[in-house]
Amino acid sequence: MPPAALFAAATLTPALLLAAGGTxxxxxxxxxxxxxxVFSALIDQALRRLGARPTPTAAPGAWADTLSATLALSHFALLALGIAAVTGATGLASWERVLAFFAFGLFMGQVSNSNAHELIHRSTRPLRALGRWVYISLLFGHHASAHPKVHHRYVATPDDPNSARLNESYYRFALRAWLGSFRAGLAAEREKLARGGKPRWQNPYIEYIAGAAALLALSTLAFGPAGLAAHIGLAAYATAQLLMSDYVQHYGLSRARLPNGKYEPVSDAHSWNAPHVFSSLMMLHAPRHSDHHAHPSTPYPALTLPPPAPMLPGPLPSMATLALMPRLWKRVMNPRVARLHASAPNPSAAAAPSGQIARA
Structure with missing residues (x-):
């Protein structure tokens, strides 16, 4: 099956199911x-046991941008439908409304987030704008600034709020990362404006905040206070999954500080990856994280899995679930961080900012 069909099947199938399920x-x-x-986890494990190899690198072509644009536009329609479904405006029963919250939230957290992340790295303004507005609709617009200007620059260092420290629980990390990325992205944008001698009103944070407020107002006008609550709830659930991806993909990894005071260059060793087939397709190869950090502008079909890069023991969504249980998470991941620490040419390159490795 051509790569275009594989990515489309993995991403658009849940979107179509949600479109039907919302009504x-x-x-x-x-x-x-x-x-x-469940299906994503089972097919990942089944394909791995059958010896299926990760999908090969593919030339992106125009289809990659077309699929990303389609997913972004679908996101806005599904967000509106999800809010309607959760509030009961589409006539769902109480249990269906609860299920709708989790189903729509999962799609926005796993597919919409991954797609928006892809779009904000694209070179064309319309595609970047689509990605930016997906984040704005999820009340996380500042990620469009903080991710490329802060995270990619300072990843795996104490200066990056979105790099998880060793022994730091997800719950502690999430609050630190949300607030820290907002502040760091704002500082980066202000610095950019000052360097270019541009006025403060050109700061994109105005768009992020005003856009989010406008969309929340629309949800309230359309569905009342319940619509406002549903929008905030779905956005919070989706954003929690985005932060979870950052947590899992950088947990315990750090770059060494060189004698000149700078950090060593970002390498394959500074991101966790996952080779599992189905979840990688559904998340537009987001689990191929080392290559993304090495080549941020590379379109998702062309991302690779560098052989020496750290590999997660399970699919990214499954590891995210494990991270909700800090003791089990540390029991699984801390020994792996320790092995990376021991095998690194410069041990501090794999050491975590928080210090000693906890015993499993």
Whole structure:
């Protein structure tokens, strides 16, 4: 099957199921939720046991941008439908409304977030704007500034709020990363404006905040206070998954400080990756994280899995679930960080900023 068909099937199938589930409920919503959770995990493990290799690198072509634009536009429609479904405006039963919250939130957290991340790295303004507005709709617009200007520059250092420290729980990390990325991105944008001698009103944070406020107002006008609550809830759930991806993909990894005071260059060793087939397709190769940090502008079909890069023991969504249980997470991941630490040419390159490795 051509790469275009594989990516389209993995990403658009849950979107179509949600489109049906938001109005019809029942089996459609159940199918959407299972596709994004149980089915994804089972097919990943089944394909791995059958010896299936990760999808090969493919030339992106125009289809990659077309799929990303389609997913972004679908996101806005699904967000509106999700808010309507959760508030009961589409006539769903109480249990269906609860299921709709989790199913729509999972799609936005795993697919919409991954796609928006891809779009903000594109070179064309319309595509970047689409990605930016996906984040704005999820009340996380500052990520469009903080991610390329802070995270990519300072990843795996104490200066990056989105790099998880060794022994830091996800819950502690999430609050630090949200607030820290907002402040760091704002500082980066102010510095950029000052360097270029541009007025403060050109700061994109105005767009992020005003855009989010306008969309929340629309949700309130359309569905009342319940619509406002549903929008905030879905955005918070999706954003929590984005922060979880950052947590899992950089946990315990750090760059060494060189004698000149600078940090060593970013390498394959500074991101965790996952070779699992289905979840990687569904998340537009986001689990191929080392190559993304090495080549941020590379379109998702062309990302590779460098052989020496650290590999997660399970698919990214499964590891995200494990991270919700800090003790089990440390038991699984800390020994792996320790082995990277021991095998690194410069041990401090794999050491975590928080210090000693906890015993499993």
């Amino acid at each position: 019809l409920g029942g089996a459609w919503l159940i199918a959407a939720a299972l596709t994004l959770t």
